Amino acid sequence: MRLAVFDDHRIGVVEDDAVRDVTHVVPAVFDTWPEQRMNWLIRNWQSVGPGLAAAAGAVRPITQVALRAANPAPPQVFAIPANYHAHLGEIGTRSISKGGRTAREVGFFLKAAGSVSGPADGIELPAGSVRRFDHECELAVIIGLAGRNIPRGNALSHVFGYSALVDLTMRIEPGEHEEDRSLRKSFTTFTPLGPWLVTADEIGDVETLESRLSVNGEVRQKARISDMIVGIEEAIELISSVVEIKPGDVIASGTPKGVGPVTPGDEVEIEIDRIGVMRLAVREAAPAPRPF
Numbered sequence: 001m002r003l004a005v006f007d008d009h010r011i012g013v014v015e016d017d018a019v020r021d022v023t024h025v026v027p028a029v030f031d032t033w034p035e036q037r038m039n040w041l042i043r044n045w046q047s048v049g050p051g052l053a054a055a056a057g058a059v060r061p062i063t064q065v066a067l068r069a070a071n072p073a074p075p076q077v078f079a080i081p082a083n084y085h086a087h088l089g090e091i092g093t094r095s096i097s098k099g100g101r102t103a104r105e106v107g108f109f110l111k112a113a114g115s116v117s118g119p120a121d122g123i124e125l126p127a128g129s130v131r132r133f134d135h136e137c138e139l140a141v142i143i144g145l146a147g148r149n150i151p152r153g154n155a156l157s158h159v160f161g162y163s164a165l166v167d168l169t170m171r172i173e174p175g176e177h178e179e180d181r182s183l184r185k186s187f188t189t190f191t192p193l194g195p196w197l198v199t200a201d202e203i204g205d206v207e208t209l210e211s212r213l214s215v216n217g218e219v220r221q222k223a224r225i226s227d228m229i230v231g232i233e234e235a236i237e238l239i240s241s242v243v244e245i246k247p248g249d250v251i252a253s254g255t256p257k258g259v260g261p262v263t264p265g266d267e268v269e270i271e272i273d274r275i276g277v278m279r280l281a282v283r284e285a286a287p288a289p290r291p292f
Contacts, residue, residue, distance in 0.1 A: 004196040005072055006065040009034035013052055014196050017142050019065055022137040036060040038115050039248040042144055064110040066120035070163040070197040071142060074250040077111040078239050083228050083254025101187035103230045110241055112186035116193050117276050126188045126292040132171040135262050136255035137213035137221040137270055140165035140193055141232055143249040152233035161199040164272045165252050167190045195278040208272040223256030
């Protein structure tokens with residue numbers, strides 16, 4: 001099933017080129033905290049999910065709604081660094097994962113949950129900045145079942161679904177600007193997640209998927225999920241060995257080669273097989289008191 005969050009954080013089932021509004025299945029108490037509706041749905045999927053296919057609701061063309069993040073308020077956002085061999089060392093001196101080290105050696109890192117955004121939000125780069133901002137094409141894993149110390153053999157049973165994710169990054173400038181990785185990846189709109197969430201049962205074998213990212217129609221990144229160094233099962237094992245994973249958590253599974261800069265006025269498009277296409281307009285953000 002394809003689940004979308006749209007407009008004022010309403011919940012919809014995506015069917016062909018339309019979305020059916022099923023927000024009514026979520027308790028009305030969440031009307032005052034609407035960005036948490038998807039987390040509630042994930043936590044209560046066993047009781048609510050089977051009835052969604054037949055749930056009544058207004059149907060609208062997908063082109064007439066504003067798509068938000070597939071999960072607008074994940075409890076935690078984990079990211080796997082240096083996860084494709086061809087990407088290792090690709091950005092030269094701007095890289096902070098040295099010597100071919102991967103997540104097996106350096107572990108995961110965190111992105112601010114507040115950086116998660118949707119297609120309708122686009123990408124906002126810090127106002128007036130002359131820094132380099134790169135796109136990174138990634139498969140997002142959305143957790144459905146909480147757990148700690150999960151062996152990789154049981155890991156996929158904790159996955160609720162998948163989405164496409166762009167990990168935007170402000171690059172370091174050695175000797176001049178060397179902020180912490182979490183800061184450089186956590187500006188508002190630096191984690192576009194969408195265009196919707198596809199439940200794991202509909203995806204099937206995730207390793208057969210291919211991801212693609214283009215900027216202004218030029219394909220820059222393309223890879224198979226099976227090419228990842230640390231697979232989804234190992235990533236969940238790694239993360240849960242440190243901290244409990246929770247329903248609604250997002251894991252950004254790493255980027256293939258081809259990362260490159262984006263600037264205001266660009267259009268970024270990410271597509272993953274059996275998930276869909278997310279298009280993002282790049283623009284400049286409003287001025288901030290702390291420039292970058």
